Ligand code: TXA
C-alpha cells in the first residue's frame with residue numbers, strides 16, 4: 249500500500265494524479281471526505297466494486313454511496329430527480345448529505361446490493377472534490393474501515409484497519425466533520441431520513457417539510473435490517489456505555505472491582521479512577537469532529553470499557569447520539 253500526503257485545503261493536481269489513475273484502472277483508493285475517509289472504487293466497474301466488499305468484509309446486502317463531482321453527475325445516475333432532490337442538492341451540496349433515488353441501469357447491481365435505488369453524494373472536502381474531478385468517473389465509497397468497526401477520520405486509522413487491502417491512501421489529515429453524512433431516502437412514497445448527520449433535522453425540514461424519520465431497526469430481530477439501519481455499527485472494540493454523570497461514576501466504581509481498563513468521554517468535571525479520561529468539546533460540531541479519533545485512541549490503549557457521559561438531549565446532537573447508540577449495542 250502506498251500513502252501520499254496532500255495539502256487538505258489546496259491539494260495539488262499532480263499529487264492526486266496517480267490516485268485518480270488508480271481509480272480509473274479499477275484499484276482501491278482511500279481518500280478523505282469532510283465526514284470520514286472513504287474506500288473508493290470505480291462505481292461503474294463491478295469487479296472494482298466487488299473488491300471494496302472483500303477488503304471490508306462487508307456483507308453484500310449493504311449498498312454503497314456513489315460519490316460524484318457535481319449535481320449533474322449525480323443526476324446522470326438517477327432515473328428520477330425529484331423536486332426534493334433538487335432543493336436539497338441546491339442548498340446542501342457539496343456537503344455531508346447523501347440522497348437515495350431510483351437508479352439508472354448504468355449503476356451496477358453490486359453497488360446498490362440489488363436495490364432499485366442508488367445513494368449519491370457530492371462531497372465538499374477539497375481533496376475528494378479534486379480527486380473526483382480528475383478521476384472523471386463516479387466513485388463508490390463506503391467508510392474506509394473493516395465492516396462494523398469505527399469509521400476512520402485520519403489516514404492512520406485507514407492504514408491500521410485495512411493495511412495492504414487498499415492500493416493507495418491519500419492522506420489529507422483529520423476530517424473536519426467527523427461523523428458520516430446524513431442519508432435521506434427520496435426513492436419511496438415519502439421522504440425519509442435514514443441516518444442523521446450533522447445537517448440538522450430543522451434545516452432539512454425547511455427544505456423538505458414532509459421529511460419523516462426512519463424507525464430504528466429492532467435489535468436482534470431481523471437478520472437483514474433495511475439498508476442504513478444496521479443497529480450495531482460504528483463500534484469500538486471495547487464495550488461502550490452512554491450514561492448520565494451519576495450513573496457513570498457508579499459504573500466506574502463497579503468496573504474497578506472487576507479490573508477493567510476504563511476509558512471515558514467526559515463533558516463535565518473529572519471522573520476519578522478512570523485510567524484514560526478524555527475531555528470532549530462542549531459543542532455538538534466539535535464533539536463530532538473528535539468522537540471517532542477519541543474512540544480509536546481508547547481502543548489502541550487497550551480499554552475494555554468506555555463510559556460516555558451522555559451529551560445534551562438537543563436536536564443538534566442527533567447525529568452524535570445516533571452513533572453513540574449504535575456503538576453501545578452489544
Ligand atoms: O459520510 C459518508 O457517508 C461516508 C463518506 C465516505 O462519504 N460514507 C459512508 O458510507 O458512511 P457507508 O457505506 O459506511 O454508509 C452508507 C450508508 C449505509 O448505511 C447504507 O446502508 C446506506 O448508506 N445506503 C447506501 N445505498 C442505499 C440505498 N440505495 N438505500 C438505502 N440506504 C442506502
Ligand code: MG
Nearest residue numbers: 390391392399
Ligand atoms: Mg460505514
